Amino acid sequence: MANTRYDVCINGAGPVGATLACRLSAAGLRVLLIDRAALPGLEDPSLDGRAYAIAEGPRRLLEEAGVWANLPGTSQPIRGIRVSDGRPYEKASPLFLHFGIDDAPSGQPFGWMAEARDLRLALNHTLLTAENITVEAPNTGRFVFADDHVEIHLASGTKASAKLIVAAEGRRSPLREQARIGITKIPYHQYGIVATIAHERPHNGVALEHFLPQGPFARLPMPGTAEHPNRSAIVWAEGEGRAQRSHAFPDDVFAREIKARMGDEDLGEITPIGRRWLYPLSAQYAQTYISHRLALVGDAAHGIHPIAGQGLNIGFKDVIALSDILISAHQNAQDLGAASLLQLYQRRTRPANMAMFAATDVLERLFSNDNPLLRRIRDIGISGVHRLPALRKAFVRRAMGL
Structure with missing residues (x-):
């Protein structure tokens, strides 16, 4: 050469x-x-x-x-995204945002999990x-x-x-x-926990973004396997010390804490599978x-x-x-x-x-806090977008990279 x-x-x-x-x-x-x-x-x-x-x-x-x-392998189409706001171990705010397949051009998937x-x-x-x-x-x-x-x-x-x-x-x-x-550089003084979970009920191709005071929690649908037909990836942001402790939890405690951060979504029994990763966020x-x-x-x-x-x-x-x-x-x-x-x-x-x-x-700054006034403002904003189909479609096109 x-x-x-x-x-x-x-x-x-x-x-x-x-x-x-x-x-x-x-x-x-x-x-x-x-x-x-x-x-x-x-x-x-x-x-x-x-x-x-x-x-x-x-x-x-x-x-x-x-x-x-x-x-x-098989890639998993993302056919819906639910955005909600809340606190761990509590029901999500009744004001939410849902992007459905009708919000995407020609009913295409929003994206794919690989x-x-x-x-x-x-x-x-x-x-x-x-x-x-x-x-x-x-x-x-x-x-x-x-x-x-x-x-x-x-x-x-x-x-x-x-x-x-x-x-x-x-x-x-x-x-x-x-x-x-x-x-x-902008430090966020947060860590992201990345892991895979199996769950009892199917995700139906719907992703969850649940905003919490310590940081956002996302559940992303993944294709199933023979051993675990219902799987999802999670990306869970927490403050530094809390994230390190959570990352080291035994499987049963880790599963319980994941379920506590899913708001109103109920996928049945949660089972962590495979390795967990921990990354500083900035x-x-x-x-x-x-x-x-x-x-x-x-x-x-x-x-x-x-x-x-x-x-x-x-x-x-x-x-x-x-x-x-x-x-x-x-x-x-x-x-x-x-x-x-x-x-x-x-x-x-x-x-x-x-x-x-x-x-x-x-x-991140608007949603990763527990200020009552800001919570009210962001919940109204989320539900406002939910009520405007044209705006939802514009958001989806942008997120799809089209």
Whole structure:
């Protein structure tokens, strides 16, 4: 691979970086994909149980990239979302918001739940069978930015070049730091507990977002298995100390606390299954998404509170915008690292991403408290949206990424 020339080099083979590589490859671009971890290592069985909520727009991206057809498992369509407000061990407020299948265009699902391991397997299969992708994993690169290209010196001793480098390494992006792009961080002093549960009654494809004083609780429908025909993923936000204690509860206590946070939803007996994860919650955004022959995508550019479940979907929207621009430029024999193209990418993504960042931050601050006045205001707002079908449909289209 010495001195091999590529159209684009992507540093980071997570879901966002790998999907971008597959989408560009499908359109005929030559891509170098680098990751410090070996791809088989990312398929570790400990990934079982985690799941992604993939909106319809990003699902179409995965389809165009050739990834969706390679999913080894069944994905679960999300056909309804119930939004409520309350306190643990109490009934939810009678003022609620429900998005039904009639609120989606042509009755499409709002999104799809796919297990993390299934998506990783699909991405790896697509990467390793694509004609135009060279995968260097495990490996790292040193990047030297020249006027008309970028030199890539791999730790393995080989050298390559590309017209554009894409940073997809996550929140602690080395390339972002190399470009001296500043970030703004917002700590939430919360942890998110992620787990999978089995339940006695079916979820019918309906997701729950229940706002509680310590943080939001979400239950997301998952496809069943022979052993557990009714399954859901949960994302449960709590204050730091309480989250750490809750994460360590025995299964019976953990199940009881989950049930106490489901408001009026009754799925019968709850049984935790598999491993639990605990993550500190924070938000951050880069001051710019671009530098000389460099573009940031996904968490390298932005990270938001999981209150709306849109983190990965925003990253996929970055991929949609950047791949559309690069494919068009490639077809017209343009310089893929030209400043004008990178500025176009930033204009297409950053304003909407900053709006989502602000919206999730406001939602977290508005709903994660027990102020009686604020509770009344937000309950009235929730029920007001519920009574306006046109507004519900507008929210759904936005959330679907259409």
